[in-house]
Amino acid sequence: MRMFKRLATIVGALSLVFVLGACGKSSSSSASKSYTPKKLTVQFVPSSNASTIEAKAKPLEGLLKKQLGIPVKVSVSTDYNTIVEAMGSKKVDVGFLPPDAYVLAHKQYNAKVLLKAQRYGYKEPNDQVTNTLVNSYKAQILVRKDSGIKSIKDLKGKKIAVQDTTSSAGWIYPIVELYRHGININKDNIKTVQVKGHDQAVMAVYNGDADAAFVFQGARLLVQKDAKDVMKKVVPIYTTKEIPNDTITVRGDMSSKWDKKISNAFKAIAKTKKGHAIISSVYSHENYVTAKDSDYNAIRSYDKTAKKLNK
Incomplete structure (x- = not known):
């Protein structure tokens, strides 16, 4: 009986050491994962x-x-x-x-x-800047005013300038909202061309290199200095929900x-x-x-x- 008690005591002590050791290791591991930058x-x-x-x-x-x-x-x-x-x-x-x-x-x-x-925030259709601070923005689909494209249904068979597939305004929101309106970016004979920067997407439409562009609202203002008539020649036909x-x-x-x-x-x-x-x-x-x-x-x-x- 005395031997049993002694063994129980030893086992209990070893268990405590193991638990404390594990906790110490966990704490040390957690601390090592905490990054402090030097640069x-x-x-x-x-x-x-x-x-x-x-x-x-x-x-x-x-x-x-x-x-x-x-x-x-x-x-x-x-x-x-x-x-x-x-x-x-x-x-x-x-x-x-x-x-x-x-x-x-x-x-x-x-x-x-x-x-x-x-x-x-912006006011449509000319992207007039308001003096109200907002936590969200919107994407727009732009076309040339003289293109004959009046609605998103007219985008079937057209060429669209887009951003990377992880871009909310330059890809995600426009293609999802087109889909919800019955237009599939991959199945309605639509050609997409990826450009680097929303300013480049605006200019692709302005210069006639693309029929439409997915951009954030206000992107036309980026090129207004070089293309002074961009607000007249390039217009939005669709604005997404807030991003x-x-x-x-x-x-x-x-x-x-x-x-x-x-x-x-x-x-x-x-x-x-x-x-x-x-x-x-x-x-x-x-x-x-x-x-x-x-x-x-x-x-x-x-x-x-x-x-x-x-x-």
Whole structure:
């Protein structure tokens, strides 16, 4: 009996050591997954001319370094998928991701959304900018006014300039809403041509290289300086439902401490004269507010339908 009690005591002690050891290992493992950057890499997507965006965004390096106290490198990815993969392979710490790219990065690599952009809203049909800040935007289908294309049903058999298949405004929302109106992007003799940047999509229509284009509302303003009559010659025939605004997203293993530091840095920069001028010139961002993953559930709903069409 005494021997049994002694064995029980030994087993109990060993079990406790095992449990404590496992907890310590788990805690250590968890801590090792928490990333603290020594140099921050920030990347943008080419919603318009990539070299132009990089030139406009470069000054953020100095502003972020001042806020965060570490070196910062700003660059522009070649396309939407590239930045998602770069964040997944931990080559990029912070991404200015459009909504669909964020959803993909979160699903594949557990990327975390920190902030969502606010922009000024637009009035149709001439994209007049209002002074109301909004948390969403819309996509439009543009055509030449003299094309004879009056409605989305006229798009059958036509050539459309589009963005990457992870672009909410340049692909996802337009093809899903066309589908809901009885038009299948892959089965109605529609030819698509992928261009880099919504400005290039507008110009493809303007120059007659495409019959239509999928763009974000306000994209015509990007080329108005070079094509002064673009608002008259290129017009919208369809506007989608609201799309959640762009994100500032970090890699999945970023520490919570740095989540806060990065969020606070971008919020502070947006409120300075110089910082505001930069974010406004790059993506027409006016402000940043805290975001959560569920803000992008609408994107997930559209994605389900888009995947059926992309097969």
